[in-house]
Amino acid sequence: MRARILRLIQEIADAFWVLPAIIVLALAGLAVAAVDLQLVGRLPAWLPESWVYGGGDTGARTLLGAIASSTISVAGTLFSITIAALTLASSQMGPRLLRNFMRDRGNQLTLGVFLGTFGYALIVLRAVRGGEDEAFVPALGVTLGLVLAATCVALLIYFIHHVASRINVDTVIDLVHDDVVEDMERLTLDTACPVTDDDVDWEKATPVCLAHQGYLQQVDMSALADWAAEHHCVVKLLKRPGEFVYPHAPFALTSTAVESAEAAIWSRIALSRQGGSSADFTFPIAQLVEVAVRALSPGINDPRTAVSVLNRLGAALAWLSPRHLDDGVRQRDGVVRLRVRALDYRELVAVMFDMIRQNAGSSPSVLIHLLNVLGAVAEVERRPERLEVLKGNARVARDQGDGQFVNSHDREALDKAYAAFLIAARGAMAGKSAVGT
Known part of the structure; x- marks a missing residue:
C-alpha cells in the first residue's frame, strides 16, 4: 500500500492541473472572504481608506467585467503558447521531456493566477448591487481585483521570458542534469x-509471476523484507524500479515456496503505464x-x-x-531477507x-x-x-x-x-x- 501511495504522490506532483486548481480555489475563497468582510463591515484596520475603491456600482461592474474578460482571453493565449512550446520540445528534444515541461511550476503558477483572477472577478461581480435601497459595492473585493490584475500583467511578462528560456536546449539539458x-x-x-551472502541456491528457488504489466514504479522494500522475515524466506526481485514487468513472466524468486507470496509482493509494489520512477x-x-x-x-x-x-x-x-550505489539488499536481525536487482x-x-x-x-x-x-x-x-x-x-x-x-x-x-x-x-x-x- 505504501508503494502505491508514493506512486500517487508522484503522479499528483507531476500533474499539470493540481497547482492551477489550488490557486483557482484559493482565489475563489479570497473573493468570498472579501465580500463577507465588506458585508459585516470588518475591513482591515491597516488598509488606508484612500487605497480602497471608492466608485459606484456601475464602475465596479465595468472594472470587474474588464478584468474577467481580459484574463480569460489572455489565459487562452497562454495556453496556446504552452501547447506550441510542448510541440516544439517534443519534436526537437523528445516526447519524454514533456513531463519536465508539464510539471514546470512557472507555467502552472501563471495559468493558475490568470484563471483564478477570472473566477475571482466573477464571484465579486455577482455581489455588486445597484439601486438606492439595497445598493452594495464590495470595495475591498474590487480593490483586490485590481491588485490581481496588476499581478497578471507582471506574470505575463515573466511567462514570456520563462517559456523562451525553457525551450532553449542548453537550459533543458542543465535542468535535467x-x-x-x-x-x-x-x-x-x-x-x-557490506558484503552479504544469503546462502540460497537461486536456481532451485520458487518463481513468483504476476498477472500484470507495466513499469515498476515503487517497491516497499521495508515491508517486503518484514514479510520475508515473518515467513522465514528470502525474496529476490528480478526487476528494479524503472524496468518493465511482463505479465505471467517471473518477477521474483523465493527461497522457499510460500502460498501467499504473489499477493504479498503485489501489494507491496506499484506499477505504472509510463516509465520513470522516483526510485x-x-x-x-x-x-x-x-x-x-x-x-x-x-x-x-x-x-x-x-x-x-x-x-x-x-x-x-x-x-x-x-559515493556508492545501493546493492538492493535488506536484512532483518542480521539475516538477508530481500534482494532487489540493483x-x-x-x-x-x-x-x-x-x-x-x-x-x-x-x-x-x-x-x-x-x-x-x-x-x-x-x-x-x-x-x-x-x-x-x-x-x-x-x-x-x-x-x-x-x-x-x-x-x-x-x-x-x-x-x-x-x-x-x-x-x-x-x-x-x-x-x-x-x-x-
Missing part, C-alpha cells in the same frame, strides 16, 4: 554496502541521452548539443565518484554512453569528446573496478572510430584522445596506490 544529480544524491550512499535515477539520464541522439539524427545534425549532453553526463559520473556501475555507464556512441559513428567530434569526458571522469575516480569499466568504454569508442573515420586527421585526433584517457586512468591508479600506502 540537476534532476540527475538530485536523484543520485537521494538514491546513493555515503558508505559502501530510478536512470530515467532523467535516459532523457539526456534522447536529446543527444535526436541531435545526432540526420534531420537535425547538431553535434554541439550531443557534446553538451556528454559534458553533463560526465559531470554526473564525476559527482558520483566518492543498478551496478557498468550498467550505469552503458545507459549514459552506449546509445550516444552508437549514433555518433558519422560525427568524429562526438566520439573524440566522449573519450575526453571519460578521461575527465577517470581523473577523479579511484576505484579499480570502476576504472576498468571506463577503460572498456573508451576502448570501444576508439575501435568504433578507427573503423568508421575515413579522414586520417580525425583518426589521429581520436588516437590522441584515447592516449590522454589512458594517461588519466594510469594517474588515477597511481593516486589510489599512493593513498593506499
Whole structure:
C-alpha cells in the first residue's frame, strides 16, 4: 500500500492541473472572504481608506467585467503558447521531456493566477448591487481585483521570458542534469554496502509471476523484507524500479515456496503505464541521452548539443565518484531477507554512453569528446573496478572510430584522445596506490 501511495504522490506532483486548481480555489475563497468582510463591515484596520475603491456600482461592474474578460482571453493565449512550446520540445528534444515541461511550476503558477483572477472577478461581480435601497459595492473585493490584475500583467511578462528560456536546449539539458544529480544524491550512499551472502541456491528457488504489466514504479522494500522475515524466506526481485514487468513472466524468486507470496509482493509494489520512477535515477539520464541522439539524427545534425549532453553526463559520473550505489539488499536481525536487482556501475555507464556512441559513428567530434569526458571522469575516480569499466568504454569508442573515420586527421585526433584517457586512468591508479600506502 505504501508503494502505491508514493506512486500517487508522484503522479499528483507531476500533474499539470493540481497547482492551477489550488490557486483557482484559493482565489475563489479570497473573493468570498472579501465580500463577507465588506458585508459585516470588518475591513482591515491597516488598509488606508484612500487605497480602497471608492466608485459606484456601475464602475465596479465595468472594472470587474474588464478584468474577467481580459484574463480569460489572455489565459487562452497562454495556453496556446504552452501547447506550441510542448510541440516544439517534443519534436526537437523528445516526447519524454514533456513531463519536465508539464510539471514546470512557472507555467502552472501563471495559468493558475490568470484563471483564478477570472473566477475571482466573477464571484465579486455577482455581489455588486445597484439601486438606492439595497445598493452594495464590495470595495475591498474590487480593490483586490485590481491588485490581481496588476499581478497578471507582471506574470505575463515573466511567462514570456520563462517559456523562451525553457525551450532553449542548453537550459533543458542543465535542468535535467540537476534532476540527475538530485536523484543520485537521494538514491546513493555515503558508505559502501557490506558484503552479504544469503546462502540460497537461486536456481532451485520458487518463481513468483504476476498477472500484470507495466513499469515498476515503487517497491516497499521495508515491508517486503518484514514479510520475508515473518515467513522465514528470502525474496529476490528480478526487476528494479524503472524496468518493465511482463505479465505471467517471473518477477521474483523465493527461497522457499510460500502460498501467499504473489499477493504479498503485489501489494507491496506499484506499477505504472509510463516509465520513470522516483526510485530510478536512470530515467532523467535516459532523457539526456534522447536529446543527444535526436541531435545526432540526420534531420537535425547538431553535434554541439550531443557534446553538451556528454559534458553533463560526465559531470554526473564525476559527482558520483566518492559515493556508492545501493546493492538492493535488506536484512532483518542480521539475516538477508530481500534482494532487489540493483543498478551496478557498468550498467550505469552503458545507459549514459552506449546509445550516444552508437549514433555518433558519422560525427568524429562526438566520439573524440566522449573519450575526453571519460578521461575527465577517470581523473577523479579511484576505484579499480570502476576504472576498468571506463577503460572498456573508451576502448570501444576508439575501435568504433578507427573503423568508421575515413579522414586520417580525425583518426589521429581520436588516437590522441584515447592516449590522454589512458594517461588519466594510469594517474588515477597511481593516486589510489599512493593513498593506499
